[in-house]
Amino acid sequence: MYTAVLHKSVTVRGVSQCKHITHVTSDRVWISDKEGNLILTNTRGDILDSVTDLARYGYGVHTVTQNGDVIYIDSDFNIIKRSKDKVKTTVIPYNTSPWDPHCVYSSPSTGDLLVGIRNDDTKTGQVNRYTNTGQHIQTIQHDNTGQGLYKYPNYITENRNGDVIVSDSGRYAVVVTDSRGRHRFSYTGTPSGSGLSPQGICTDALSHILVSDSRTQTVHIIDKDGNYLTELDTVQHGIDRPWSLSYDDITRSVWVGSWDNNTVNIYRLIYGGDNLTDPDSDDINKVDELKKFLRNEKTTVSHARGILVGCAEAGKTTLLKRLRGKRQSVNEITDSTRGLEVHQHLFIVRDKVLEGKNNF
Template identity: 55%
Template sequence: MSNPVLHRSVTVPGDICHISCVTPDRVWIGDHDGKNIILINSEGDILHMTNVMSMRGQHTVNLTGDLIYIDRDGNIIKLSQDNRTKTTLIKKTEEWEPKCIYSSHLNGDLLVGIWSYKKGIIARYNGSGQLKQIIQHGNTGQKLYYDPIYITENNNGDVIVSDLGHHAVVVTDYEGRPRFSYSGPPSGSGLFPQGICTDALSHILVCDFITSTIHMIDRDGHFLSLILTRPQGINGPMGLSYDDKSHLLWVGLYGGEKKVRVYRYIERQDYLQSITNQSKINI
């Protein structure tokens, strides 16, 4: 669409640092002010609240609708869909500090961004918390990450990270091989990357907090457009989540507005529904 359409604007308890969609009318939001993860509906009603040190990309929703989050002690916890049962999936060690997490919609793996000894690491676990893979170095042995704060996955299995230390979006393939690094249009112009997600067409969307814009790039790292800007009501975007059922984009604002704005920016919903599963690879 030439101009995204504001679908709804929801008032929330505090500044929003992260969003994880559950259903088209229910999302978990990270309330930076209150250090809570809060389940709200599309009207902004609070349905459940979990008190944790909520910062940036520290929660996700798995394929069965369970909330998975990083608690105050750095452990990774699963909260059942009925919000009654908590299970510790991964315990924090002295060597690493988890910064962000994402549950794969392709195979249920957990992708965890870790800060350890002044370097960033991406660890892949299965849904039960067993380590499968470490992504750390590029082809020539260089460090791929410095400060991974948000993480997501594309339909082809690419691992996509907002790296605040590198001021860039860093992308590897499923095997951990570097694909590209995006640092704004023109390349290298600077980016203050925050919330990140992908959509049914494999676009990558990322919040640039400094310029209050949301960038859209293609799956190979080429800049396409600034899909949302400050004149469209985006002031201090930090949380970002794409709902693959309704094809709506949820944007959480940080900086005093205490709003979540929901946009439709892709036409042809019937076409999107038909390609959603076709575009995903089997891993």
């Protein structure tokens, strides 16, 4: 059972349409239109901030980092990071001609940047992975038979299992590879054979993939393996052509933006008949405040215990490595843990100075 309930409809000031949405917090999002406007807004549609040099071409041309900085493709094809105090830094200068960047996504798990680029001469596309400082570390372009995966990568995101998900209007498909670039599947529409004209994409708390379809004018919902689940009909709620999508983990809500105007509908997702998406507003504010504190402040932790629980191959071992300061290459294969493992990360603190540590 999978149900979406309309929670709120918002008219966003400062944009003519909602080409792309990027979440910051439960009540803050960046929204852009085809005119090159990029504004930070809230659930009342107010203009809180803006960027003036956004690229007009492309679709998924902005994203937000783990620290809340906005990253976007500018009018000169450079990829820019704009900090919360409005300082701009060129993370990836444009040096890939004739390959032009069309979409960008900042991974919340690794901090890596995924960039979808297109060569207009050859009518082909590819995905490049960079570190958060702009170092190129991976290219995804072909399947295991040598055939090109992409033609027109419009939007890009990442699933919780590390899959790279691309909405490709040239392939009329959602193209999914694993983190190492191996093609897993391409979703081309419902079992009825209605086809697909994919636009905005996002993933939810259950690793489902949501994609707007401008052909059926609905939002398709599929599982992480490409199996069709259901569709969200937004026409009945005033959005005739749903386009941009963004998901909020805290409220279990999906924001759906209109291509025709500056309307955004916020839907609460209900899974399995249990409404997991109606937390108290005070709880949401507390979580947002905690996230801000952890991003901006420093504190001393002398003793902590934790347990990592998840499905098989969910990434528990990889997460443990990252918690212990070990970066894993995207091409490194990690053996799955068998049974239960106990790890200790010991250190000595005297007068707030780290004197030594042992890893077991």
